[in-house]
Amino acid sequence: MANSDHIVLLDYSVSPFAMRVRLALAAKGVEYLIKEEDLTQSKSSLLLKVNPVHKKIPVLIHNGKPVCESLIIVEYIDEVWKDRCRLLPADPYQRAKAKFWADFIDKMVYPSGYKVWAANGEVQEAGKKEFIDRIKMLEGELKSNPYFGGETLGFLDIAFLPLYYWFHTLETFGKFSIEAECPKLVAWGKRCMEEEFVYTSLPHPHKVYDLVVDYKKKMGI
């Protein structure tokens, strides 16, 4: 069945949501085609067709069937290609913890991060403080493990890793050091970056910064 699978990802290289999906596919060794959407231009008819509700990337199209929402896609990938590189742990309580923290990233960390790179003045300052406070909570979850998944990279590592790739961008716009506040988290990020499936899937953090500068300029942010 694997050889006749047709997989397309509607993507945007610097989107942290799309990055999660690329990481999951690479972790599982799944081959796929990338269709890059230009988010600074009007949306393609394909995107509007496969995600009419939110009109957003990423969308994974598996044998013609679209799956939307990055964490839902990652879980889908884990369930379909369940014979290799398990992303979510087997134990229900550990799974619940991983999903809880992934939800926390979406609900609490991303909105703060947005204030850091897209806003300025007081809003940005508030965003910086919020961001650090919230990622510190996540840092606590690492405990003494090399990864959030324990001995190997798992669901929560994949959920958070794109944001680590954005640290340099946030630090440059926010004029602050994340490493000074969360050294353990930065050590985790560097450790993940050494994995081949990671560095081949994601643009280098400095490249992320260049892309975000370009995006901001084009969108007038």
Added chain:
Amino acid sequence: MGEENKVTLYGMWASPFVKRVEIALKIKGIPYEYVEEDLKNKSQLLLQYNPVHKKVPVLVHNGKPIAESLVILEYIEETWKNGPKILPEDPYERAKVRFWASFIQQQLLDSLVSAAKSSGEAHEKAMKEAFEKLTVFEEGMKGFFPSGTPHFEDENIGFLDIVLCSLFGPHKAQEEAHGLKIIDPERHPLVYSWVTALNEVPAVKESLPPHDKMVALIQFLRRNAPH
């Protein structure tokens, strides 16, 4: 109930998030202890079990706390393997159910909460948005019921049913409090017949918050909303 399988749910009587966990526990036939929280004066235990969000619901299973209602539902499904399944087996069907549950949770609920907490022009704007989202949901759901009408003879309700009825089950109370139709059988016939059918399922019916108490609470929240 032996110590090997102690289940406690920390909740609040009007919370749709808590309701969905209650309904899931009932559907699965899981005995549990319920603890009502005063949200203006949260217990030490709640703050200890959910230090991140400090919210209900929290399910505590053999001393281990799980928070976030949708995460709790999946935990219940995975832990108690006997009894009815609330998620489909097929990964694509599961992804669709999770997508729409997330839509109800993030999009629909947000608009309704904005409407509940506002008045005047802001309230009208929020309600208009909520109706538009309901229409998107109605359209999206047409594929889920090939025969047209939802019906649940064996109490065979699933993840999406639970998320929907936890939010809209008390729609009559919501409508009385707001003085307008939220689930209009003419605008959204599928959602209307779906919610009505779900409210007849015993596990759902038993969990419905008392009508008058609900009306009073919503009206109180509206009166005390910041302008």
